Amino acid sequence: MSYKVGILGMGTVGTGVAKILLDPVGRHAILQSVEIKRVGVRSLNKDRGIILDPSIFTDDLEAVVTDPNIDVVIELIGGIEPARSLILQAIAQGKHIVTANKAVLARYGDEIFTAATAKGVYVMLEAAVGGGIPIIQTLKQALGANKITAVTGIINGTTNYILSRMSANPHESFAEILADAQALGYAEADPTADVDGYDATDKIAILASLAFGDRIKLEQIYREGIRHVTSTDVARAAELGYVIKLLAIARNHEGLEIRVHPTLVPKDHPLASINGVTNAITVAGDPIGEVVLSGAGAGMGATASAVVADLINIVAAIQVQPQRPNQLMGCSHHHYATVKPITVSTSQYYLRLLAYDHAGVIGDLGNCFGKYEVNLETILQKHHHQGLAEIIVVTKVVSELNLQTALTEIRSLAALHSIPTVLRLLA
Template sequence: MTYKVGLLGLGTVGAGVVKILQNPKGRHPLLPDLQITHVGVRSLTKARDVAISSDIVTDDLDSIVNDPEIDIIVEVIGGIEPAKSLILKAIANGKHIVTANKAVIARYGNEIFTAAKQKGVYVMLEAAACGGIPVIQALKQSLGGNRISELTGIVNGTTNYILSRMYFEGADFEATLAEAQKLGYAEADPTADVDGYDAADKMAILASLAFGDRVKLEDIYREGIRAITSADIGYAKELGFTIKLLGIAKRDVTQEDSPLEIRVHPTMIPLQHPLANIHGVTNAVRIEGDPIGEVVFSGPGAGSGATASAVVADIINIVAALKAIPNNINQLMGCSHEHYAEIAPIANTVTQFYARLVTHDQPGVIGDLGNAFGKHQVSLKAILQKNTIHDGLAEIVVVTQQVSELNFQQAIAAIRDLPTLHSIPTILRVL
């Protein structure tokens, strides 16, 4: 039996999907059972990096999701609309969905998966998080017998490229961002990447699969990397750390009904940590579970080949399931959870902190800082006191012991009122 595929989008990823399906030799034996019968594009005149018959290309995207002959809709156009509406129309028409659209899934997954369950169709989204790394299927299937306690990941390649360049070359953020844009690793408007929105989208998806509850995007604490400077990178090196934008999701599995802790922010991590040596545009996800212990997935997080690989894998999984159990939903592949997770407020987080403070270079500064930290139960692990940097100002770097976010922020509020303080350029959490 041949399964007909309607492809929405023929950009970098869409072209990659077509190339795989056009050249099935040496790949999965189910690929010859797939036929792309329609391709939807926004512009019929745009040059394409793939050879495809113009007879199946159209700019009428609705006609594809409404075509009764099509079995599977592959959505790789990106953005919120019309992608969301097209996905929902296709589901209403009984079509299975493969999507790479993290933004739509993170914001409207509840609506999409509820509709899919009612219609008895699959929604597959391996390509929506971490590109070619098969972490979503691992969470759904291979790790299904585990109780997951933590998922930590470098899930945005653009920020990892920028921070890697800053670490190895001592470059400043703005110059490195400009280079990333020139190379095509960062968009002209880099907000989604450098301010952590893209990583938050992906963590909403990954955490919901890892911990069994849906996650509201607005509940994820988020910070970006714009405030990271070459000075912070240098101090991190001196202290035995590197800095990465991490997505972190944790749950205390020893306590019943404990809330989920989920956050995205730049983090200092020890150089011996498995994520410390993930450089460039590579993504990596570390998962800790019972009984498996620690597993780490790493690989290309974006690009035509990586994302198309994940998309085609999802198509194959749908076809395999349909051949095995036609007209029946397979909960291992679908989304079975329906409730939203209780998210712990960021104030409840317990972690270490790094702070870079600029003070007036005068006697008593260290004592003032120590008193302010001590009054709020913040113990210090390390203090680096630097020489005067300019105009009678000195730089002091502190790393705390484990402390609650609430206590640390109260201490910082008190320090901001000290007459000896000039500014606090950077605060980072430490893994």
């Protein structure tokens, strides 16, 4: 029996998927029974460098999702609309979905998965998080016997590239490295989604839902990007034995915490050595302990690999039980998780302060911190420049509320010039 596939979008990833499906020899035997039936694109005139019958291309995207001969729709156009509407329309037509669209899933997953469950079809999303890293199936199946306690990851390649370059080349500025990342194709012309943490927030929402069994409201996730991280902070972190990474963290610690922010990671931690555009995710659970997965987080090969793996799983499932969905592949989440606000979280913190070079400033800072039970692990006075002293503080584990209250008072000290940086340490 032949299984017909419709592909929405024939950009970098779509082209990679088509290349795999057109060359099934030596791959999983199921691919021998898969046929690309229709391809929906925005432009019919673009040369995509692959050999496909021109007659299967259409710029009528709805015609793909309503085609009665198509069994599986692969959505690779990205963005919110028309992707969301097309996915829902395909589900209504009884078609299974494979998508790499983390933005749609993070915002409209409840609507999409509810519709899919009612219709008895699969929505597969391995390519939406981590590129070629098989994190979705790991959480849904391989670690199914575990009580997951934490998922922590470097899940945005653009920011990891920038921070890795800042670490390796401390003389280069954030702006210079970002410009290079854009020239190399690692960052978009508008890098907001990456450098301000939106992309990682979408992804950790998906992973947290799988890890902890409830749907996640995106607006409850604390998000902080990397624009304010300087080469000075990277250098100071290195002196203290840390590297700075943009981490997405979901953990069940006296309640569910989900947050995205630049983080000081100890140099001996598995995530500290993940550089460039590589992604890596650690999963902690009982009884397995900690598992680390790493690999290419984006690109034609990695993402296409994940898409086709999902397609294989769907075809295998409908071959065996066409009328009875496999529960391990579906979504059984119906309720929203309660996510703790950042104000009630606890962490260690790295602070970089600039103070006028007056006698007693260290004592004044210590008094303010002590007043609000902010205990200090390290306090160092660094270089003097233009009458200002740089003071580096590392706290012990303290509450966010106590720290922010102390900083409010510290900002009123006559000796303080500014607090350029406040970063968290990885617990």
